[in-house]
Amino acid sequence: MPIRALVVDDSAAMRTFVSSVLESTGEFDVDEVGHGFEAIRLLPRGDYALFVFDVNMPDFNGIELIRAVREQARYSRTPLVVMTTEGRLGDVERARQAGAQVVITKPFTPAGLLEAVAQARALGGGD
Template structure:
């Protein structure tokens, strides 16, 4: 059975890229949304086993979204990858402190994304 993933990024091109890379493996079934509030609405209805979030979004930052997800017991250890265009150490550390297992800096390759997902799944305790 495919792993259910949620990709959240305000860039449609980036959402499509990430979803395509994940789905191309045959291991993932991906939902994608463009805003943090949309993601929050999906959480109760989804049974997600992986999250991939952008940090910089207009309505609800990726850091806020991580915190909101981690507050829910069912998602407290779900593997979570954060994408950012900013490689500043402070931003990376804030994402990790909020609960992201892995932070990946844009631009990245398909192989880099899959490596980040694998690391997050190992750190998050996924099978």
């Protein structure tokens, strides 16, 4: 049975890229949304075993989204990868403090994304 994943990024091109990489493994079934508020609405309906969030989004950013997800008991240890275009130490540290297991800097390769996902799953208790 595929692993349910949720990809959140305000860039449609990045969402498509990440979803395609994950789905190409045959291991993931991916939902995609463009904003943090949309993600929050999906959480009760989904049974997600992996999250991939962008940091820099309008209105409800990735750090706020991580915190909102981690407040839910069912998702407190779900593997979570954060994508950032800046890779600034402050963003990386804030993402980790909020509950991200792995931070990956854009642009990245498909192999780099899959490595980040594998690391997050190992650290987050994913299957």
